[in-house]
Amino acid sequence: MTSPGSRVLDMAHGAASTHILGALARLEIADHLAAGPRSVGDLAAATGTEPDLLDRLLRAAVALGVLERSGESVATTEVGSCLRTGPGSLRDVVLMLSSPGQLRPLEYLTEAIRGQPAGEAALGQTIWDYYREHPGEGAAFNGAMSGVSAMIAGQVAAAAAVGECRRIVDVGGGHGTLLRALLATAPRAQGVVLDLPEVAATAPAAERIEFAGGSFLASVPPGGDVYVLCHVLHDWDDAAAVRILGACRRAAPAGARLMIVEAVLGDQPGPVMPELLNLHMLVMSGGRERTRDQYRQLLDPAGWQLTGVTPLPSGQSILSAGAPPGTGPAPGA
Secondary structure, X not given: OOOHHHHHHHXXXXXXXXXXXXXXXXXXXXXXXXXXXXXXXXXXXHHOOOHHHHHHHHHHHHHOOOEEEEOOEEEEOOOXXXXXXXXXXXXXXXXXXXXXXXXXXXXXXXXXXXXOOOHHHHHOOOXXXXXHHOHXXXXXXXXXXXXXXXXHHHHHHXXXXXXXXXXXXXXXXXXXXXXHHHHHOOOOOEEEEEEOHXXXXXXXXXXXXXXXXXXXXXOOOOOOOEEEEEOOHHHOOHHHHHHHHHHHHHHOOOOOEEEEEEOEEOOOOOOHHHHHHHHHHHHHHOOOOEEHHHHHHHHHHHOOEEEEEEEOOOOOEEEEEEOOOOOOOOOOO
């Protein structure tokens, strides 16, 4: 049984695990092992690293369960295979989380708990401006969002019931990973992804999808049967979240519905990941994870009515909302 002190030490060294994964991702270790096990010496030659020093990294990765080893032969585990490039990869997630833009704000967590802005204090600007000035990290962020969307896209599409829709608008949908899955279940629908102009400009062409550049804080494409917000609202404080929801409400025709895909916090602390993300969002952008009631408090002033919450196997949920007849977003929403 692990002692209390050992547990504290394990948690306190959590940053080391982040950087170990980051080094594995940057060295593309999982890709080098895609064809099968290789020796430490072969991996060192392939990655331009010192064999003895690489050996230390690989030993730590074995201890974390990312790699497995027999003598000098190294192979990926099922966990480690998630770092291979390709569909469903989490390599960009690891690159994002182990980069300065995500790590520096966490150093200001204590100040953030005291009510001081952390992200801008750490980076000298908002995270969105930072990514514009650091396109490599920005690309990892966009790839990470696509990777996370790919993990849950099938679950969302199976639960979304959009088969009869004609127009689906994915607000902040990046390169359209989730929208592709939704359109696969809606053969007559056309889709629109709204994201920042620089994101829309780099999105790969896709059948039945239009990529529009703009700011969802101001307006979103009109005429959708369904508006989707996947992992968007948790990036923003309550005032900005109401603005985003209000923009969707203004664009939505009668009978349109809204789908929000997020982790929904319980009234009492539950699984660790949503609770960690709740703090991570705080230091990054002043955002937060929310409970069901907190989402209702955002939806009401924006002119939406929460109609249900559908848990997904991934631990995420779909919050469904509709527009009550004769309502609209409150002024300023």
